Amino acid sequence: MAYNCLQPTGYVADTSDCNDSDAGINPTAIEVCNGIDDDCNGDADVGHLGLDELCVANSCSEILQSHPNAVDGEYFIGFPSGIELTECDMGSFGGGWTQVFVDDMSPPDSGWSLQQTYNCGIWGTILGGYGVISTGSVNNTISTRSIPHAEVWVEFDYIALDSWDFSGQTGLGPDFAYANFVF
Numbered sequence: 016m017a018y019n020c021l022q023p024t025g026y027v028a029d030t031s032d033c034n035d036s037d038a039g040i041n042p043t044a045i046e047v048c049n050g051i052d053d054d055c056n057g058d059a060d061v062g063h064l065g066l067d068e069l070c071v072a073n074s075c076s077e078i079l080q081s082h083p084n085a086v087d088g089e090y091f092i093g094f095p096s097g098i099e100l101t102e103c104d105m106g107s108f109g110g111g112w113t114q115v116f117v118d119d120m121s122p123p124d125s126g127w128s129l130q131q132t133y134n135c136g137i138w139g140t141i142l143g144g145y146g147v148i149s150t151g152s153v154n155n156t157i158s159t160r161s162i163p164h165a166e167v168w169v170e171f172d173y174i175a176l177d178s179w180d181f182s183g184q185t186g187l188g189p190d191f192a193y194a195n196f197v198f
Contacts, residue, residue, distance in 0.1 A: 031055060065090030068098055075103035076111030076166040085110075094160045104168055112168035116157040128154040 022028060033055035034040040044053045048070035050062020064081045065072040071093040072078045078085050085105045092101040092113060102114040118124045120132050120140040133144035142153060159167045 065092065065103070067091060071098050074111070074162050074166050075101070075105065075113040078103060079105055079111040096160070102168075111166055113160075113162050113166055114168045114170070115160050115162065116169065124155065126155040126157065128152075 031042045032040075033052060040051065040053055040055065042055045044055070046053045046056075046060060046069060048060050048062065048064070050059055052059040060069040061067045062070070063085075064070050065075075065078045065085075068091050071091045072081075073093055075090065075092070078090055085103075087105050088103060089100045090103050091098055092103075102117075104110065104112040104114070116124075118127075120142055123130055123132060123142055127142060129142055129148065131144055131147055132140050132142055133147075135141045142148075157169065
């Protein structure tokens, strides 16, 4: 048996290279979104769009197109303002909806034209209060964050209580509300 004291070409003196058969996988490689530990640090990216900050998606729709079995939940989405963990609805109306706005009214989003709130029992904090919005309107401009409008999820919850904002005008009972969405 013969021994060679010289290091063969393409090999390193230690065990830091985790895949000797692939030159692109080595300790100096850049980790990319592919499910492989490219840089041999022991951690592969998740290989699924949106599941970590290495595999950032542009929208929930893009995630669903790449992974048709993706489930509802939070995913990393790259917005012009930066990367954010964002809620995605993958099942409703064909799926792929990206939530762009949430407001629990504690305090209200500064975009609302009305800032007065009221604690409404099991519903929590709501905008307005008894007699506050009677015959008036409340406005807010919400950004779609550069996501095409066919992929944006806007959720609007309206609570109408008898006599809450009753205007007293004939035909405008206490439970009327209108929402106008312009994209």
